[in-house]
Amino acid sequence: MNFELTHDQKVLQSAVRDFVENEIKPIAAKIDEEHRIPDELVAHISEMGFLGSYFPEEYGGAGLDMMSYAILVEEISKACASTGVLVSAHTSLCCNPIYAFGTEEQKKEWLPDLLAGKKIGCFLLTEPDAGSDAGGTTTTYRIEGDEVVINGAKNFITNGGYLGTGIVLASFDRSLKHKGITAFIVDLQSPGVIILKNENKMGIRGSYTTAFALDNVRVPLKNLLGQEGKGFNVAMDTLDGGRIGIASQALGIAEGAFERSVAYAKERKQFGQAISSFQAIQFKLADMYARIETSKLLIYKAAWLKDHKKKFSLESALCKLHASETASFVTKEAMQIHGGYGYIADYEIERMYRDAKITEIYEGTSEIQRIVIAKQLLS
Amino acid sequence: MKILVCIKQVPDMESPFRPNGSATWFDESDLAFRMNEYDEYAVEEAVRLKEQLGGEPEITVLSIGPDRVIEAIKKALAIGCDRAVHILEPEVASREPWQIASIIAAYARDKQFDLLFTGMQSQDRGSAQVGVLVAELLGIPSTTTLVGFAWADGVVTATRELEGGVKGKVRLRTPALVTCQLGLNSPRYPTLPNIMKARKKEITTLQAGELSSEKPLTGSAAFRHPEKKGSGVVLEGSVDELVEKVLVILKDKTAVLR
Numbered sequence A: 001m002n003f004e005l006t007h008d009q010k011v012l013q014s015a016v017r018d019f020v021e022n023e024i025k026p027i028a029a030k031i032d033e034e035h036r037i038p039d040e041l042v043a044h045i046s047e048m049g050f051l052g053s054y055f056p057e058e059y060g061g062a063g064l065d066m067m068s069y070a071i072l073v074e075e076i077s078k079a080c081a082s083t084g085v086l087v088s089a090h091t092s093l094c095c096n097p098i099y100a101f102g103t104e105e106q107k108k109e110w111l112p113d114l115l116a117g118k119k120i121g122c123f124l125l126t127e128p129d130a131g132s133d134a135g136g137t138t139t140t141y142r143i144e145g146d147e148v149v150i151n152g153a154k155n156f157i158t159n160g161g162y163l164g165t166g167i168v169l170a171s172f173d174r175s176l177k178h179k180g181i182t183a184f185i186v187d188l189q190s191p192g193v194i195i196l197k198n199e200n201k202m203g204i205r206g207s208y209t210t211a212f213a214l215d216n217v218r219v220p221l222k223n224l225l226g227q228e229g230k231g232f233n234v235a236m237d238t239l240d241g242g243r244i245g246i247a248s249q250a251l252g253i254a255e256g257a258f259e260r261s262v263a264y265a266k267e268r269k270q271f272g273q274a275i276s277s278f279q280a281i282q283f284k285l286a287d288m289y290a291r292i293e294t295s296k297l298l299i300y301k302a303a304w305l306k307d308h309k310k311k312f313s314l315e316s317a318l319c320k321l322h323a324s325e326t327a328s329f330v331t332k333e334a335m336q337i338h339g340g341y342g343y344i345a346d347y348e349i350e351r352m353y354r355d356a357k358i359t360e361i362y363e364g365t366s367e368i369q370r371i372v373i374a375k376q377l378l379s
Numbered sequence B: 001m002k003i004l005v006c007i008k009q010v011p012d013m014e015s016p017f018r019p020n021g022s023a024t025w026f027d028e029s030d031l032a033f034r035m036n037e038y039d040e041y042a043v044e045e046a047v048r049l050k051e052q053l054g055g056e057p058e059i060t061v062l063s064i065g066p067d068r069v070i071e072a073i074k075k076a077l078a079i080g081c082d083r084a085v086h087i088l089e090p091e092v093a094s095r096e097p098w099q100i101a102s103i104i105a106a107y108a109r110d111k112q113f114d115l116l117f118t119g120m121q122s123q124d125r126g127s128a129q130v131g132v133l134v135a136e137l138l139g140i141p142s143t144t145t146l147v148g149f150a151w152a153d154g155v156v157t158a159t160r161e162l163e164g165g166v167k168g169k170v171r172l173r174t175p176a177l178v179t180c181q182l183g184l185n186s187p188r189y190p191t192l193p194n195i196m197k198a199r200k201k202e203i204t205t206l207q208a209g210e211l212s213s214e215k216p217l218t219g220s221a222a223f224r225h226p227e228k229k230g231s232g233v234v235l236e237g238s239v240d241e242l243v244e245k246v247l248v249i250l251k252d253k254t255a256v257l258r
Helices: A008-034 A037-045 A066-079 A082-103 A103-116 A174-180 A233-267 A279-307 A312-345 A349-360 A365-379 B037-052 B069-079 B097-108 B128-137 B191-197 B238-251
Strands: A120-123 A140-144 A147-158 A165-171 A181-187 A193-198 A209-220 B004-008 B009-011 B033-035 B058-065 B083-088 B115-119 B142-152 B155-161 B167-173 B176-180 B203-207
Touching: A008 A037, A008 A066, A008 A349, A008 B069, A037 B128, A066 A165, A066 A233, A066 A279, A066 B069, A082 A103, A082 A165, A082 A181, A082 A233, A082 A349, A103 A140, A103 A165, A103 B083, A103 B155, A120 A147, A140 A165, A147 A165, A147 B155, A147 B176, A165 A174, A165 A209, A165 A233, A174 A312, A181 B155, A193 B009, A233 A279, A233 A312, A233 A349, A233 B004, A233 B009, A312 A365, A312 B004, A312 B142, A312 B238, B004 B037, B004 B069, B004 B083, B004 B128, B009 B069, B033 B037, B033 B069, B037 B069, B037 B115, B037 B142, B058 B069, B058 B097, B069 B191, B069 B203, B083 B097, B097 B128, B128 B142, B142 B167, B155 B176, B167 B191
Parallel strands: A120 A165, B004 B058, B004 B115, B058 B083, B083 B203, B115 B176, B142 B176
Antiparallel strands: A140 A147, A147 A209, A165 A181, A193 A209, B009 B033, B142 B155, B155 B167
8 A cells, every 4th residue: 555646646746736836826816806717727727738637648638547637626726716626527527428438439529629628618417406316307308310409407517608518418208317318418609508697606706607598409419428318327427536526626625725724823923922832723723634634535545446447436425525524614714713814805715715615515415425425335 | 969957856945944863964854845946947948949959959857866856857857858867866965066966977978968957056955066067077168057048050158147137148169068047947837748748758767876986075064943033023004103113123122222
């Protein structure tokens, strides 16, 4: 057993860290305030290969592994959770299902533009009345010749506002519940794809969260991903991998808040001494660090399992559950350590506190993660 | 054209430094290491020259030290060096500049490098000796603290940073060695695909002891933190308030106004 990163992973970690420190951290507050990641930053992370990390070079990816991807999302999210989820949703929820379920033709058609960042990917599963209950999908499709016609509504779609490439889940017979669902690769520039709104949110404000109407959207039948009626499996498999990405995002948020808390506690003086000399603060830091380290171990283990082609569905739910609850816990304690200053936007902790909460909700709520975990423990 | 870039891996300067057991150097445990900043300029400049010449030059990157220096080497390979030499020396901190330069010169002597790039100095030891010593040992011209570099027809035109903001221009015929200073260029970030490609590049490992057995000419006698002085005070407020506060301090704590 070896808990050290490899030389290559350390090179990657340090390269990403330098990039994030110089190019993302200085504008993280602006991204939050303006509800937008600048196009130049999206272009820059594309050039860096951040949007194609673990896919093979033959499709335009960097050919790295899942561990490297987890490190990438973690490092980005230390400074900016909005950019972290852009990378995570794009990679795990759009590129991954195409890579895992696509035919060779589909991979060659869609992956190069996605992995180069020419298109930003998203995953259109959630609907106004079907969130955790994916089987309740009401978006429908019908086949007309060599085309598929999709109708329905999707919401809370991360990265939707880029109108890039989407994986759309739709049903051909709603009475069949999850057995009626099929996945399609959809060019979101297609006629009938209508943005109803980009949501105004509590946190990850730089990331698009989009509500769509799909009004007679015509898609070539060849864009059917996997098998007809097996879309639910595509969705569940996709979310398994996605959880490692979101757990890494949550870990990054927690680490970012922790680093600032340690620095602040050493610097801030009350009653004539640094507040880090008070046990009340020391206990907080110890608890924060304990949860961060356990989150990291769980995430790296899940990534390691995926890299070694072992079953990782239990571990990905476990790391997502623990890391997201850690992000909320750590940012809350970080704010308490920062006192009044933590509540002020200038101090970044305020943003991290708002950014953390969503990690307990999207890509499977903490309650769903507990169900996934318990089901596997009891099966 | 053959280029050699010599790099050193140094502790991250924001690390908490502690004296080692013999109090002659710093304790390396718990330190994070990275490529010496000035060596990053050296790597970048070499790669830019390679690009200028359509990819023809072959760049070898060399680093001396324990296994961990592979990380600095791999970064240089990911930025664009072609191949690497790792000179294994587990106790690199105990080797002083003369010994390091002798090892590098022994390696480079029969390799016919046209150009050698090094950093101006290391961020940890800061002797600024290794580059110029290598050039002397190889008997080739050198110039230091480059903030500008151009190459044409076998001639290097180097812009040097001198004291007080003065710049000097030096021309050298290759083979030559230059040492690089802040301001020469902005090193690129290694991209993810290039980090992956670097995995396939050749890294040759040599033993330091087989290249040179020169004895040290200098030694580190002691390593300690500077003595603690009273902490500084940051005054805040309007100019009038600041003046008042300074006056109070001068009256109370000094003899200036008495």
